[in-house]
Amino acid sequence: MPASPFAAIGRSSRLTVRALRDTEAWAPQLLAQMRRLGVASIPIALFIAVFTGIVLALLASYIFTGTVPMYFVGALVGKTVMMELGPVLTGMALAGRVGANIAAELGTMKVTEQVDALETLAWDPRSYLVVPRVLAATLMFPVVTAFAMGIGVIAGWITSVNLLDLSTPEFTKGLRSFYQFKDIWFGLVKAASFGAAVALIGARRGLATGGGAAGVGRETTRAVAEGCMAILVLDAFWALVLL
Amino acid sequence: MIRLDDLHKAFGPREVLRGVALEVPEGSSTVLLGRSGSGKSVPLKRTVGLMRPDQGAVWVDNREVAALDHDELNLLRREIGYVFQFAALFDSLTCAGNLRLALQRQRLDPDEAERRIAEALAMVGLAEAGERHPAELSGGMRKRIGIARAVVLRPRYILWDEPTTGLDPVTTATMDQMMLRVREELGVTSVIVTHDLGSAFKVGDRVALLHEGRVRATGTPAEIRASDDPVVRQFIEGRPE
Numbered sequence: 001m002p003a004s005p006f007a008a009i010g011r012s013s014r015l016t017v018r019a020l021r022d023t024e025a026w027a028p029q030l031l032a033q034m035r036r037l038g039v040a041s042i043p044i045a046l047f048i049a050v051f052t053g054i055v056l057a058l059l060a061s062y063i064f065t066g067t068v069p070m071y072f073v074g075a076l077v078g079k080t081v082m083m084e085l086g087p088v089l090t091g092m093a094l095a096g097r098v099g100a101n102i103a104a105e106l107g108t109m110k111v112t113e114q115v116d117a118l119e120t121l122a123w124d125p126r127s128y129l130v131v132p133r134v135l136a137a138t139l140m141f142p143v144v145t146a147f148a149m150g151i152g153v154i155a156g157w158i159t160s161v162n163l164l165d166l167s168t169p170e171f172t173k174g175l176r177s178f179y180q181f182k183d184i185w186f187g188l189v190k191a192a193s194f195g196a197a198v199a200l201i202g203a204r205r206g207l208a209t210g211g212g213a214a215g216v217g218r219e220t221t222r223a224v225a226e227g228c229m230a231i232l233v234l235d236a237f238w239a240l241v242l243l
Numbered sequence: 244m245i246r247l248d249d250l251h252k253a254f255g256p257r258e259v260l261r262g263v264a265l266e267v268p269e270g271s272s273t274v275l276l277g278r279s280g281s282g283k284s285v286p287l288k289r290t291v292g293l294m295r296p297d298q299g300a301v302w303v304d305n306r307e308v309a310a311l312d313h314d315e316l317n318l319l320r321r322e323i324g325y326v327f328q329f330a331a332l333f334d335s336l337t338c339a340g341n342l343r344l345a346l347q348r349q350r351l352d353p354d355e356a357e358r359r360i361a362e363a364l365a366m367v368g369l370a371e372a373g374e375r376h377p378a379e380l381s382g383g384m385r386k387r388i389g390i391a392r393a394v395v396l397r398p399r400y401i402l403w404d405e406p407t408t409g410l411d412p413v414t415t416a417t418m419d420q421m422m423l424r425v426r427e428e429l430g431v432t433s434v435i436v437t438h439d440l441g442s443a444f445k446v447g448d449r450v451a452l453l454h455e456g457r458v459r460a461t462g463t464p465a466e467i468r469a470s471d472d473p474v475v476r477q478f479i480e481g482r483p484e
Contacts, residue, residue, distance in 0.1 A: 018313070024347075113331035120291045120325040121396075122317040122348045 015126060025127035026135070033132045037098050037199070038140025042147055044097060045090045049148035052085050053077060053155025061164045070166055074174025077156030082183040086149040088235055091194035094141060095227030098195075099202040102133050103223035106206025107216040115207065125207065134199040141195030142188040149187060182242075190238045197230040244269050245290060245400065245434060250299035251456075252285045260285055260296070261456030267449075272426055272433040274447030276440070276478065283436045283453050284328075287402045290434070291323055292316045303400070321349065324393025324431075328405040330385040332377040338364070338388045339373035342395045349396070363395035364388075366428070367421060383414040387421065394425055401425065403435040407442045415442060422446045440479060444468065452478060 019026075060076040106129055109115050115125050153175070160166040205223035209215045245267040252260040259282025267273040277283040288294035289301045292308055301308045303319060311319060332341050342360045351359070364370045367387040377385050386406065393401055406422065407415040419442050426433060426446075437443055443450055444464040451461040452475055460467060460475050467475060477484075 109333075112329065112334075113327050114333055116288075116293050117325070117327060117331040117333070117392075119293060120320055120323070121345045121392075122320045123344070124313075 019124055019126035019131050022124060022127035022131075025123055026131040029128075029132040030135055033136035034140050037101070037133065037136045038144055041094050041097055041140070041144050044093050045144045045148045046151050048089050048093055049081070049086065049152035050155045052089055053081060053152040053157075054159045056080055056085070056152075057156040057159040057164065061160070061166075070164070071170040071174035071177075073160050073164065073166060074157070074171040074176075075178040076174075077160075077171075078153055078175040079178055079183060081152035081156065082149050082187050084187075084235075086152055087145050087187045087190040087194065088231060090145045090148045091141065091191060091198070091231040092228055094137075094144065094195070095198045095231060096224050098137055099198045099223045099227035100220050102199055102202030103206040103209075103220040104216055106203055107209035107219050110207055110209045111212050111215060130200075130203040130207070133203055134196055137195035137199035138192050139195070141198075142191040145187060145191035146184075149184070186238070186242055189242070190235060193234050193238065194231045197234060198227040201226045201230060244302075244304060245432070246302040247286050247289075248300045248302065250286060250289065250301070251297045252282055252294075253297055259456055260299075262299070263453065263456070263458055265451055265458050265461070267432060267434050269432055270430065271449050272422070272435060272447050273449045273451065274435045274437060274443040275451050275453055276443050277436075277438060277453035278478075279438055281453050282456065284404050287325070287404055287434060287436055290400075290402060291320055291325055317348070321396065322399045324396050324398035324401040326386075326389050326393050326401060326403045326406055328408055329382075330377070330389035332385055332388055332392070334377050337374050337376055338369070338380070338391075341377070341388065341392050345392050345395055359395050359397070363391040366394060366424070367391045368417075383410055383417070386410070386418065390421055390425065394429060397429065398431060400432045400434070403433060403437075405437055406435065407437060407439045415439070418442070419445045440481075454478075 056077045057073055060073040061070065064070060064072055106115070109129070115129070118125050118128055157168070157171050160171045161168055202223045205219040205226070209219045247263050247265045250260050250263040251258070263286060265275070275283045275286065285294060285296070286301065289296055290303060290308060292311070295309065306319060308316070308319070333344065336344060339360055342363055343356065346356045346359065360373070361370065364373055367390050369384060369387055369391065372380065372384065372388065377388065380388065403422065407418050410418060422433065422435065423446055425431060435443070435446060447464060449461065450464055450467045452459045452467065454474050460470055460472055462470070468479065470476065
């Protein structure tokens with residue numbers, strides 16, 4: 001007989017608590033995973049942020065010319081990069097990089113019986129494999145996103161000064177006049193939730209892998225697609241809850 | 244003692260075990276022979292709690308595996324070494340790292356742990372391979388590191404899943420020697436799942452033949468060799484159906 005949803009939630013919560021309690025399994029790996037999933041993702045996030053900042057500045061200039069004072073370019077670049085495009089585009093890029101990485105690694109471990117081997121050695125795969133990755137992604141997505149926010153705004157500023165007829169004081173006037181501290185933490189809270197979702201989906205897909213190399217490929221693709229969808233759903237959720 | 248009691252297992256519509264019953268006496272090396280795909284690895288996986296049978300039970304020293312809670316199952320697992328068919332080494336760790344991870348749950352003194360790791364690597368003839376990664380080793384060497392990872396636990400039982408599959412005759416003979424040596428030096432109870440007759444008769448003191456989901460015949464290697472059961476004869480002589 002299939003378990004009721006409540007029983008499934010109860011079991012899942014119990015397993016999660018047990019996995020988190022087993023610090024001996026995940027704590028020694030946390031820093032390495034943070035470096036691997038987070039620090040190594042900074043270049044791709046910055047690459048995206050630079051071009052996002054450039055395009056936003058050009059787009060704002062195109063929209064505002066003749067209708068709105070040009071210093072609003074700074075406001076649009078700042079607000080959009082910090083609240084939406086910084087977290088979402090970084091999240092999407094990391095869903096590809098981090099989600100695929102986790103799903104492929106754990107999937108390969110599953111089909112080569114390494115996950116079974118862990119269990120026979122009395123290690124819980126949730127504690128040893130899932131928890132350090134999910135915690136690392138939850139902690140590091142906001143860090144990577146913070147870098148992306150900063151670089152996106154700087155790229156917008158450099159574009160405004162060099163390609164548009166905008167001075168630095170005008171750009172910063174726009175940036176400051178609409179800035180609220182909430183803009184930053186809103187983006188970072190979203191980024192943390194994206195990190196947790198992407199890593200959880202990647203781990204779930206990886207550990208569900210069967211059927212050899214083809215299975216690894218299939219689950220990795222699913223992890224990336226589901227990670228991207230989760231980011232869009234969470235993005236809408238946070239907008240509804242926090243704005 | 245390990246006891247398999249009326250094990251049933253189906254994968255989708257394919258029923259691979261239809262009531263397997265077998266006793267593995269303390270100190271014995273019992274070989275479970277069977278054709279490829281006959282489900283002979285399922286009892287091993289059930290013994291360490293990796294797979295649930297659809298029906299039946301596995302008992303280890305009067306403990307029914309399915310009835311154990313998480314902590315009890317982990318305690319049982321510390322008494323059992325499992326040698327996987329393709330070694331299943333953690334490829335992100337060095338060979339010594341694989342053994343270290345195996346020992347970590349036993350909370351040994353670090354010097355004692357390192358001594359046991361060195362001993363286990365020496366036992367499988369790969370004392371110098373500790374700092375190498377599994378990807379740098381041949382298939383046979385990886386299997387030997389897999390054995391070292393099982394014996395480093397000083398288990399009471401070792402479960403061998405197809406230990407000689409895919410190996411050349413010389414490496415197969417080396418693996419057979421290794422299994423005998425492990426038994427001699429550690430006095431463990433072994434269950435060896437294989438379809439390799441030569442290896443089975445060399446390392447086993449009891450042999451059971453799995454056929455159509457049930458144990459068709461059991462006995463010493465000599466008794467199995469002398470059996471006049473047509474199914475046993477077909478298997479031994481390697482005749483097609």
